[in-house]
């Protein structure tokens with residue numbers, strides 16, 4: 356599996372001038388320099404040792420959390436280009452803590468993730484958050500502010516809630532003093548030691564996808580017509596989910612779906628015919644759990660997978676589900692004008708051609 360390019364600015368973002376780019380882009384190499392200025396950008400900010408580089412490594416490089424223990428302090432901006440392996444194209448810039456940046460850094464930026472170490476004294480971090488938010492908002496009022504209350508693995512459940520309440524309260528008070536009481540900050544409890552960091556990143560990325568309501572709606576239609584309980588549309592490599600149906604997300608369900616993707620990728624790498632790609636459009640996987648639940652994964656394209664959870668008896672109508680899935684996939688491709696994937700990928704755990712023929716329309 357190839358990794359994300361670091362310190363590199365490349366690619367284009369298709370027909371979405373202020374939004375995200377989608378899908379494989381054949382012209383990446385031609386447009387590297389020219390498009391670099393326009394790539395939607397998320398800034399990772401916060402004090403030193405708050406965990407910014409660790410977040411970037413764990414989410415986008417598959418580094419295991421323990422390996423971040425001895426990461427060296429970042430002393431220059433590390434630009435991560437989420438383009439080559441991902442459906443959603445954007446940049447994440449990891450900014451060294453405690454450095455004041457030139458105003459222009461906020462001009463082209465879509466969102467700021469401000470990381471606060473919840474295991475440390477956070478008054479300095481709150482002061483820095485306040486200064487950053489008021490400055491960035493003044494320069495670019497369109498920026499979204501996302502606060503990661505990070506390293507919560509070290510806190511008890513009560514402490515987590517208390518930390519969130521306290522930080523929220525103080526941050527809002529500080530902004531109100533600056534006359535910015537209407538500015539919205541979103542707060543997330545995160546840790547690299549569980550899936551919370553992936554979930555939080557998913558929500559940040561989703562806010563920046565203009566087509567999110569359409570995707571949510573398509574997922575709602577799919578699940579209600581197929582007897583599915585929950586469905587996620589995953590960016591396979593990062594395990595960020597770029598959309599889900601409108602029923603609430605339960606952390607355990609999300610975790611088990613992430614695990615399924617890991618299993619499928621690992622199996623593809625072991626048994627796949629090519630070693631650089633895990634999927635093709637016929638790839639699918641079915642996992643039956645011992646509690647009467649079935650998990651079903653289907654590839655939407657080289658970068659995206661649909662992962663669904665349903666009761667075993669609903670899966671008896673697999674033909675209907677497969678037919679509905681094909682309609683769903685077509686609709687997603689229409690929404691994003693995704694080019695069909697090149698089809699050179701490796702293994703299909705279960706080929707869609709093995710599925711019973713779906714006869715008739717959606718139930």
Ligand SMILES: Nc1nc2c(ncn2[C@@H]2O[C@H](COP(=O)(O)OP(=O)(O)OP(=O)(O)O)[C@@H](O)[C@H]2O)c(=O)[nH]1
Pocket residue numbers: 401402403404405406407408409410420423424425426427428429430450451452505506507508509545546547548
């Ligand atoms: N317990 C715990 N430790 C974490 C978590 N995230 C990061 N860390 C640890 O925090 C320390 C600092 O992490 P870095 O990623 O280097 O922090 P940074 O914000 O990039 O620091 P600078 O580069 O100095 O700005 C490392 O030892 C990480 O292992 C987390 O979720 N939980």
